[in-house]
Amino acid sequence: MLEVRDLHACYGDSKALFGLSLRVPTGGGVALLGRNGAGKSTFLKALLNAGPQTTGSMLLQGHSLAGISTEARARMGLMLVPEDRRIFTNLTVRQNLELALHAAGGRIPHMTVEMVCDLFPLLKDLQERLGYQLSGGQQQLVAVARGLMASPKVLLLDEPAEGLAPKVAHDLALQVRRARERLQLTLLLAEQSIAYARQCAEYVYLLDSGNLVFEGDWAQFDAQPALKALYLAV
Ligand code: ATP
Numbered sequence: 001m002l003e004v005r006d007l008h009a010c011y012g013d014s015k016a017l018f019g020l021s022l023r024v025p026t027g028g029g030v031a032l033l034g035r036n037g038a039g040k041s042t043f044l045k046a047l048l049n050a051g052p053q054t055t056g057s058m059l060l061q062g063h064s065l066a067g068i069s070t071e072a073r074a075r076m077g078l079m080l081v082p083e084d085r086r087i088f089t090n091l092t093v094r095q096n097l098e099l100a101l102h103a104a105g106g107r108i109p110h111m112t113v114e115m116v117c118d119l120f121p122l123l124k125d126l127q128e129r130l131g132y133q134l135s136g137g138q139q140q141l142v143a144v145a146r147g148l149m150a151s152p153k154v155l156l157l158d159e160p161a162e163g164l165a166p167k168v169a170h171d172l173a174l175q176v177r178r179a180r181e182r183l184q185l186t187l188l189l190a191e192q193s194i195a196y197a198r199q200c201a202e203y204v205y206l207l208d209s210g211n212l213v214f215e216g217d218w219a220q221f222d223a224q225p226a227l228k229a230l231y232l233a234v
Contacts, residue, residue: 007056016042029187031197034207040190077153089131100149110151137168161196173199
């Protein structure tokens with residue numbers, strides 16, 4: 001379980017998050033929804049101690065993350081797949097995946113390239129393809145697969161659907177959902193796309209200007225259509 005209590009975050013004098021509390025149960029899928037600039041990436045970066053200055057408490061399986069470096073948090077099992085994907089375009093898919101294990105810094109590898117390809121069959125035929133030869137959707141799949149290589153306790157996905165055609169995003173969401181089911185993966189997903197988030201997560205937090213304005217399941221979310229219009233529609 002990942003638990004955040006009363007998290008405030010800022011960049012110098014500029015405040016970005018105002019007292020957020022959120023829980024991701026072990027094996028659960030939670031979506032953090034919000035439009036551009038709402039603070040989703042800041043929240044994920046705060047979890048990794050990778051940018052904003054923070055106060056409040058963050059606990060991973062009961063262990064406080066206070067004072068723990070980004071690298072050590074990654075070793076504890078927090079894995080962020082960032083918004084810009086950042087796969088190595090001059091390396092093959094296989095090399096990108098192998099590099100992820102290396103980056104995990106000596107943790108016992110729980111996933112092999114073969115296991116990940118079994119999980120995401122689309123990757124099987126792409127293993128020797130160079131990063132720049134992949135479509136946006138394929139790159140995002142590699143980024144997600146890479147995030148899984150070190151068997152994270154919590155996978156943090158930052159706007160995986162961004163820039164993808166709806167059909168591609170839909171297919172990717174189904175792959176992520178399948179991976180969740182097969183690995184009993186704990187997922188925290190930052191998204192603007194309700195459709196994507198609905199495929200991958202069962203519980204929703206809605207963020208607006210650094211404040212949480214709603215939390216609940218999809219039925220509760222759907223029962224308040226104004227939420228979408230107020231906080232998500234462009
Ligand atoms: P997006 O979809 O655009 O990434 P987001 O919901 O992830 O949106 P954040 O990127 O977390 O939002 O931004 C939250 C606020 O923090 C915004 O006002 C943004 O301008 C500000 N911000 C983000 N990164 C920095 C930074 N490095 N320095 C200063 N302010 C920042």
